[in-house]
Amino acid sequence: TQLLEQSPQFLSIQEGENLTVYCNSSSVFSSLQWYRQEPGEGPVLLVTVVTGGEVKKLKRLTFQFGDARKDSSLHITAAQPGDTGLYLCAGAGQGAQKLVFGQGTRLTINP
């Protein structure tokens, strides 16, 4: 069974600070996705990374896929209160038909 471990599970920081969230596995994934879920809503896809070592940027958010395609990170620069939410990573296994989700990182940005 493929598992994705996210760390930290909870993170509370001040506006303007930087942070990194990690998503790790012992399994290789063909691609990895990051979703953000705001209170009262379903998760919304932020990005998909498919190539080992790939880096994608979405404004102040930087996503990286590990060289071995077993892990990923999300770095937020100068966090804003609007970044508050639950961040979920999800991996597509090689040949698998369904995504495997991590347990999530609940991020709170305090004004």
Next chain:
Amino acid sequence: DVKVTQSSRYLVKRTGEKVFLECVQDMDHENMFWYRQDPGLGLRLIYFSYDVKMKEKGDIPEGYSVSREKKERFSLILESASTNQTSMYLCASSTTRTGGTEKLFFGSGTQLSVL
């Protein structure tokens, strides 16, 4: 924009009741999914369907069944609700017609409480 609509935001049911959770999507997606979300456990797949009248078990199908009579509608059924089925239920849809990695579109969720 893709819209995935779940019929209820909140539901309160009693132990032993039969519970129906409905989900409708408007983008002609062939794939539909039901997940439950519990704190610290992430999203766990209950059932999914890649076509009308087709269903596949996910990781935690026990105590649940599904129905997909029309392409746009995917129903989750709790045959006899139990307190350990109290959870947030999320429906999602996707298409693989565009190629590449599947992108899930989620509904807003149904918070089910079983008393």
